[in-house]
Amino acid sequence: MSIAAERIDRLHALARATARAGDDDRAREYVRLARRLAERNRLRLPREFRRFTCDACDAFLVPGRNARVRTRNGHVVVTCDCGTQARYPYE
Known part of the structure; x- marks a missing residue:
């Protein structure tokens, strides 16, 4: 694994921890850094x-706190507080 990939994994862990702790702005910065690095x-x-x-x-989504997760016909719909929706298929 490259150094950049390891750093992206570390930034992901930091974003998850800070988002769950309630510091959304810092979690958003970690997400932006990881995306730029990638x-x-x-x-x-x-x-x-x-x-x-x-x-x-660029928010780190925590279901139930800043994201709504719903299942529809064959896909999962994740809605952020900003209103953006993402759809992911499942079987």
Whole structure:
């Protein structure tokens, strides 16, 4: 694993911990840093990271606190507080 990938994993863990502790602004900064790092190094963000971050406002999503999670016909709909929706299929 490259140094950039390890740092992205560490930033993901920090974003999760700070978002659960209630510091949304700091978690948003960790998400932005991880995304910039992945872009610079042409890396793909891990699936768990992509699923729990908002593409519009860079918030780390905590279901029940700043995100609503609903199931529909064959997909999961995750709605951020900013109003952005993300849909993910499931079987």
